[in-house]
Amino acid sequence: MRNSECSISHMVADVPAPRTTADARRATVLSCAIVVFARAGYYATPVADVAAAAKISPAYVFRLFPSKLALFVAALNACFARVVAALEAGADDAACDDPEKRLAEMGDAYARLIGDRTLLMLQVHALSASDVPEVRHALRRGLEQVVTVARTRTGASPAAVQQFVAYGQLCHLLVATELVGTTPAWATALTAGMAHPDPPATEEDAD
Amino acid sequence: MRNSECSISHMVADVPAPRTTADARRATVLSCAIVVFARAGYYATPVADVAAAAKISPAYVFRLFPSKLALFVAALNACFARVVAALEAGADDAACDDPEKRLAEMGDAYARLIGDRTLLMLQVHALSASDVPEVRHALRRGLEQVVTVARTRTGASPAAVQQFVAYGQLCHLLVATELVGTTPAWATALTAGMAHPDPPATEEDAD
């Protein structure tokens, strides 16, 4: 039944990761966790779903991460790391020195990043699970990074940073309620000026 | 073991709500559901907790509401009804005719309403559970009411309404992460100008 010797090439994607280091596995599990947790949130997604996405057994997830909570917090931290990186890249793109301009460029970069709902929904779910201390602390750390990078990399005023975060939250609301694609006339006031990249349709909305 | 005949009066507070109509019960269960669901969210709170808060058996909750989902959606609708009522009251309080002023008054009314985190957190949890169609639709209906009342009762511009909702969401973020009471210096930019009434401490934070 083994296919070691019969290494004919029509057996594709059968043993996807035959042997890796635990660290590499942890990284892939983390990426899968971001995607899977972003779908239904912390409480509604069993670790078995993450394991299936990473194509390993549920038991091994618990060897790579001490608990479901630790896995979720790690995924949340990775999520914020990506967000901060995108924000910094956006700030770098802005050649202009005007703080408002640079902040607007950052906003565009964020809008581009969350074209797929993944990183956005993970933050929404984390906010909902913020009664768990570890989640709340991770959330605050992430928000601190965002505020810091917005302040230092653009030189914008506190009020501008506040508005930046507020409209980011508005964006979360509109995307989560699916008010971006089909705007029902009463919501045109809310979606106005929201620079959302037109056709998301990346391949992760399969299934 | 029964205490039917030995109805001596030292058994106080034993049968707290001896007999009511089902409609009255439904109303109390709904109020309790708002409070209890606001604590940990839809997936993390069993209906038994709502039943305990309403001092009835879990089985009876399922007689009063067809399912846990229906109960949650009903609680969410009641939540938005209270929010809209508070917003309208705030608009009525503003004697001024200036749209910006009236909207600001509405914002103050909202800040006052969510002095206790209950209605706020329920909205946060609902947003996290918005992948459930019924929840998402209830959320959109609630948001529609909020936008409509903000537009019609203040006459504010669409951009002002958008900002109103955006800063409401920012308020949700700050309260959920407990960034309002102890602001860690990096977050002063975010909490600046947030008119949060100082001592919440209503009696529902007992237990």
Place this chain on the structure above:
DNA sequence: ACAGCTGGTGACTGACCAATCACACACACG
């Protein structure tokens, strides 16, 4: 008193799920 109706519950079930553990497999290095 008895029937019929409505408020209310104990006890159960079937499913799901986090976490554990003994074990299997692959590769080292001697």
Place this chain on the structure above:
DNA sequence: CGTGTGTGTGATTGGTCAGTCACCAGCTGT
């Protein structure tokens, strides 16, 4: 070949929870 080390899993367990059902208890009309 044997022993050790690290990758990976099947099977299980203990617990929780949504939803159901048979049943009880009080009220009303006759």
